[in-house]
Every structure is written in C-alpha cells, then in structure tokens.
Amino acid sequence: MKASTTDPLDIEHIRADFPILQREFDGTQLVYLDNAATSQTPEPVIDTIAEYYRTYNANVHRGLHQLSQEASIAYEEAHDRVAEFIGASGGREEIVFTKNTTESMNLVAYAWGLAELGPEDEIVTTQMEHHSSLVTWQQIGKKTGAEVKYIQIDEEGYLDMDHARELITDDTAMVSVAHVSNTLGTINPVSELADIAHDHGAYIFVDGAQSVPHQPVDVEAIDADFFAFSGHKMCGPTGIGVLYGKRELLESMQPYLYGGSMVRKVTYEETTFEELPWKFEAGTPVIGQGIALAAACDYLDEIGLERIQRHEHELAEYAYDRLTAFEDITVYGPPGNDRVGLVSFNLDSVHAHDLSSILNDHAVAIRAGDHCTQPLHDTLGTAASARASFYLYNTREEIDALIEGIDDARELFA
Amino acid sequence: MGLGSDMYRQQILDHYKNPRNYGELEEPTFSHTGENPTCGDTIQIDVVLADDEETIEHIAFSGDGCAISQASASLLTQQLQGMTLTELHELDRDDVIDMLGVEISPMRVKCAVLAEKVAQDGAKIHTGDIEIDTTQTE
Known part of the structure; x- marks a missing residue:
C-alpha cells in the first residue's frame, strides 16, 4: 500500500x-552529496534497462517482428507515463524525448527561436540560469538580433519580481526561467512568471531539471508553454531528457533534426513529417533510456x-x-x-x-x-x-x- | 588515504600559506597572466631577463586560487630563478608534477600546470613567437 x-x-x-x-x-x-549533478540509479530502473536489452531490444516504429512491436509499445507508452508524471493531459503528443535538458532547450531555441525571433524581440531570462539556458539564448540572440535581458536576484538569492515586471513587456517573445536554481536552491515563482509572460503575449520556457526529481510538478498548473528536464537527475539513466510543449505550439514548429523515423513520405524532392512527438525524434531514438525513465517515474511515484x-x-x-x-x-x-x-x-x-x-x-x-x-x-x-x-x-x-x-x-x- | 590527502603534503601547504617570490616586479622584461576559467585560478608572472636576454634574473608571481595552483606557482618561481628561456620551454607537465612531489588527481592537473604555461607563454610572447592576451588551461 x-x-x-x-x-x-x-x-x-x-x-x-x-x-x-x-x-x-x-x-x-x-x-x-552530488545529486544535483546526477542522482544514483535504483535497482528497479537498472532492472528495466537490463530487461530491455536482455529480452526485447529492437528498433522501434518500423519493425513488424515481435521484438520491435514490444519495444515500440514500451517506448511509446513511456511517453504517456512521463506525460502523466508531470501533469501533461495531452499525453505522448506533448512529450518529446531528447538526450538531456540542454538538448530540449536547444530544440526550442532552434525550432521556435530561429524561426520566430528578430531584432524587435526580447528574451527575458534570469541571473541564476544554468548555462544550458543562458548560453543557448545568448547565442540565439546573436543569431536573430533579439536582445536577452536578465531578471536580477536580490541579496537573499530570490528573483526580484519588480524587476521581472519591468523587464517583461509587449516586446518580450520568450521568458525562460529555471524552476529551481541549481546553485542557490531558490524555488522560483514560475506560475506567476507564466501569468506575467502571457499577459504580454510571450511564451514561457521552464527549466525543470532541478524541480521534477524532487517535488510534484504539474506543467498545466504552472501554465508552462515549454518545460524541460533530464532523466539522470531523477533516478533514471543518462542520455535521456524530456521536452514538454503545449500541443498547438509543438504542432506549429518545424522539426529541429531531420532524418529517419520522423518522416512519413519521402521523395527526392519533398518530405512529409510524422505526427507529434515523433517529428522531433529523428533517427533511432533513446529507446532503452526512455523505457527506463518511465520506470524511474514509477519508482518516485511509488515512494x-x-x-x-x-x-x-x-x-x-x-x-x-x-x-x-x-x-x-x-x-x-x-x-x-x-x-x-x-x-x-x-x-x-x-x-x-x-x-x-x-x-x-x-x-x-x-x-x-x-x-x-x-x-x-x-x-x-x-x-x-x-x-x-x-x-x-x-x-x-x-x-x-x-x-x-x-x-x-x-x-x-x- | 585517497588522492586528496596526498595532494596536500606539507610542501604544498607551506608554499600555499607562505608563497615565495610573491608580488609584482617594478620593471619586468615581460609580464603575462593566465587563468582556469572554470576554477577561477589566476596567475600573473613577471620576469626580468639578464643582459643576455636569455637568463631569468628575477621572477615573481601574483594571483589567486586553489592551493595546487598557487603552491605550484611558488615552487616554479624558485626553480626558474637563474634558468634560461630555453630551459623554461623544455619543462613539461611531468616536470611540474615532479616538482610538486605529490600525485595530482587528473582533474587537478590543469591547476598544477597553470603557472608553467603562463611563464612559457609569457616568454613566447616576449620573443614574438605567439600572440595571445591571456593563457588558459583546461
């Protein structure tokens, strides 16, 4: 019980x-005591990976043989399990498996940012961002001409919310903020920031790398447009990250990586792309890691x-x-x-x-x-x-x- | 005991707490700085060459950082006193680690070799062999 x-x-x-x-x-x-860098892996998760490689290792989506069917179902259902874990009611279509939080961040920065941002736009982030977010938006800013602005922290290490309200304006296209600071341990008011962003017609990207492993998270209660985290900080394996995105947003975005698995019909001239989330998972995906991440969700929920x-x-x-x-x-x-x-x-x-x-x-x-x-x-x-x-x-x-x-x-x- | 304690034998702690040749020289023939950006270790080395433009007559260092980087700089300035630039360039990371006399864990080698790299780069800039602003070790 x-x-x-x-x-x-x-x-x-x-x-x-x-x-x-x-x-x-x-x-x-x-x-x-280095769990913010990576957490250790419990037996049930190790067993899940071992079982995958021992008994049903196969490539997914395309094989008609028994192993491929088993692997495909487990891999696809892992997306649903992760969606449930973070309160994404859209299920697998809102969950893209990546290799880590950084890649999730880059996916949005490239697929959405490069297409949508210009010199008239502003990206608002914070002084306490991890390089995964800070460096990515800084470089996207250089490529698109969009200006990157940083919400200050106060003496105690909290975000200065007055400064946040000052910085987030109708020129803001994206607010990108860490849910929890990996250095200060601050829990940021992401729901409030989401409201401010939305009031100005901006999107909000929440970096949940330090929150999802440690507290219940509901992306819909936060009203995050994008949300990212990594498997290896939450009792899962390395090599798997997650990008949650609101369905209509993910649908409107072009793929970030091209290749196999993410396509429907290919001719020498044209290609049509797969449905969500597969259009963002080019090539052979993180099959074993994805299935093990679902096991990590089970493990954490059980406790x-x-x-x-x-x-x-x-x-x-x-x-x-x-x-x-x-x-x-x-x-x-x-x-x-x-x-x-x-x-x-x-x-x-x-x-x-x-x-x-x-x-x-x-x-x-x-x-x-x-x-x-x-x-x-x-x-x-x-x-x-x-x-x-x-x-x-x-x-x-x-x-x-x-x-x-x-x-x-x-x-x-x- | 593991690598950690071995790294902090008396010599390292002595040179860290009481650095030799610490400070800046008034009219150096050349002066150069370097850093480990991820650690925040910084080292500046000032050198006065003898009239032969080859022999290190005076050498001093200043900087800030971990015990390994600062003790290594202190020990190096002692060793380099009176040496030639040719001899300086012949030094490699093993020489520095021998000089420290302790086993340096792989992640800390960049701290140990920072001073040596700064001295070598400073000399090369002086002789016109390279053009860089600061030295970085990773």
Whole structure:
C-alpha cells in the first residue's frame, strides 16, 4: 500500500535499492552529496534497462517482428507515463524525448527561436540560469538580433519580481526561467512568471531539471508553454531528457533534426513529417533510456514526491543550520526553511576545489566549481563554490560527515 | 588515504600559506597572466631577463586560487630563478608534477600546470613567437 504523503521515508529500505551507496573507499562508506549533478540509479530502473536489452531490444516504429512491436509499445507508452508524471493531459503528443535538458532547450531555441525571433524581440531570462539556458539564448540572440535581458536576484538569492515586471513587456517573445536554481536552491515563482509572460503575449520556457526529481510538478498548473528536464537527475539513466510543449505550439514548429523515423513520405524532392512527438525524434531514438525513465517515474511515484520533498527539505534545513553556525562559512541563497535540498557555500580559508579534494578523502562526494552558472558566480563575487545536494536516500549522519570533513580541511589549512 | 590527502603534503601547504617570490616586479622584461576559467585560478608572472636576454634574473608571481595552483606557482618561481628561456620551454607537465612531489588527481592537473604555461607563454610572447592576451588551461 502506498504511504500517506506525510509519512517519513523509510531510508534504510530506500538505500537498499541503491547498491552504489554501499561502496567504500579505503574502508569508509561513500557519502554521495552530488545529486544535483546526477542522482544514483535504483535497482528497479537498472532492472528495466537490463530487461530491455536482455529480452526485447529492437528498433522501434518500423519493425513488424515481435521484438520491435514490444519495444515500440514500451517506448511509446513511456511517453504517456512521463506525460502523466508531470501533469501533461495531452499525453505522448506533448512529450518529446531528447538526450538531456540542454538538448530540449536547444530544440526550442532552434525550432521556435530561429524561426520566430528578430531584432524587435526580447528574451527575458534570469541571473541564476544554468548555462544550458543562458548560453543557448545568448547565442540565439546573436543569431536573430533579439536582445536577452536578465531578471536580477536580490541579496537573499530570490528573483526580484519588480524587476521581472519591468523587464517583461509587449516586446518580450520568450521568458525562460529555471524552476529551481541549481546553485542557490531558490524555488522560483514560475506560475506567476507564466501569468506575467502571457499577459504580454510571450511564451514561457521552464527549466525543470532541478524541480521534477524532487517535488510534484504539474506543467498545466504552472501554465508552462515549454518545460524541460533530464532523466539522470531523477533516478533514471543518462542520455535521456524530456521536452514538454503545449500541443498547438509543438504542432506549429518545424522539426529541429531531420532524418529517419520522423518522416512519413519521402521523395527526392519533398518530405512529409510524422505526427507529434515523433517529428522531433529523428533517427533511432533513446529507446532503452526512455523505457527506463518511465520506470524511474514509477519508482518516485511509488515512494511519493511529497514525502521526498519533505525529507530533502529537512536535510537542507539541517545542513543550512550546521553550515551557517560557522563564521568562516558563507552560504549562498535563501534561508534554510525556504530552499530545495541543496546548499552551496564557501569556506573562507579553503578554495572549493581544495575542499572537495579533502572531502573526497572522507569519501564525501560534493560538487566544487561554478556548477554551470559562471555569470551567477560573478554576481555572487566568487569564482567557485562547494555544493552539497541531497536526495531521497541521504541522511543527517551524512551531513555530519560533511561537516567533519570541512573541520578537517579548516585544520589542514590553518 | 585517497588522492586528496596526498595532494596536500606539507610542501604544498607551506608554499600555499607562505608563497615565495610573491608580488609584482617594478620593471619586468615581460609580464603575462593566465587563468582556469572554470576554477577561477589566476596567475600573473613577471620576469626580468639578464643582459643576455636569455637568463631569468628575477621572477615573481601574483594571483589567486586553489592551493595546487598557487603552491605550484611558488615552487616554479624558485626553480626558474637563474634558468634560461630555453630551459623554461623544455619543462613539461611531468616536470611540474615532479616538482610538486605529490600525485595530482587528473582533474587537478590543469591547476598544477597553470603557472608553467603562463611563464612559457609569457616568454613566447616576449620573443614574438605567439600572440595571445591571456593563457588558459583546461
């Protein structure tokens, strides 16, 4: 029976699903706190991939043999499962499988942006965007002449919504915003931004790479025109990303990649394209990964995203409180009780890369660097930061291990 | 223990905390800067050549960044004192890692070799062999 949405997670039971968490380095058990970069993969998802390759591996859509039929059905149904997971009532026709969030972003930037944007248009995004979005729109701006504008963040790492209302005008064609900041842990008011964008006749693209794995998401409640995320951050495999788009928008767009699978009738002169979503999935698609992503959705739903969110929230608050108790540690982003399960910080006396190397000695895996947000780090006034990010299998004891490692680093560099 | 602790032996920490030849020279024959954009490590190297236009008479560095990049710069300036530009160009990444005397994890090699690359590029710019603004290591 499914647990109630308020029951705490059975961490021991969950950890048993992730064999990698048992790894030891020189006798010390791995403490994996780099989940915002990629999450670990549970047995049911690994089994799903293995079963696909062991029992029904075949190319999809075109084969008439039994294996191809099985693979085709599983692959197509995976789109429906993902649609259900994020509240897309249009089903598979609104779900395009890509290789990652970045490719989803580029698909829209090229298929919609290059066709629709001109020097009279503006793209509004934020100072806290991941390079996947920031670099893509910056380059599309250079190609089309459209101007890219950035909504400022305030001292606490929240979006300045007054500035957002100032920037989003009738000249705005696209608002592109991260649902959750991968560096600050800020949860952005994407529904409110969608309303502002729509009031001005603009579309909104929401980057859900850091939200979909960790909280219930309903793209229709947000009223996102486009929404993207990656499989490997949500217990799924690498090599699969998702683009959700409102059906009429996807229908109006030309394909981004051309080739096999996405065509109906081809002559030497002309080609007609497949229906949604296949017209955006040229070539042999991500079959095994797509089927496994559906299994990851099942896995997360079985446990319950509300419970996962609550668990991570508690961990984030605990980590925030422990880290901010030290005067020589700077924590970036909103207060501990209003952030997702990640904390970026710097220890005054130790560069983030040195800290990460020393933590590695304690078998503690964190991210150190710019987290693909170089301009945001410029705004924060630092080149790099350390980031601990949590998921459903992490514990308070693992945060204690992080703090111990930080203590060691401080001592070593004293 | 893993690679991490080995990287922070006494010599590295000593040179990081008490860098040798740190600062800028007043009238350098050449001065050049470099960075690791993704880490934020920066190094500037100033060199005064002897009258033979070949021997490094004075050398200093300044910069900011992780212990590996800064200690490596400090150690390198000690080693380069009195060496010729020809000898400088003969140095490769293995020499730098030998100089550090510790095992450098693959992801950190770019930090270790930044100072060496900056010194070499600075010399090449001075002799007119290359034209670049800054050096970057990845």
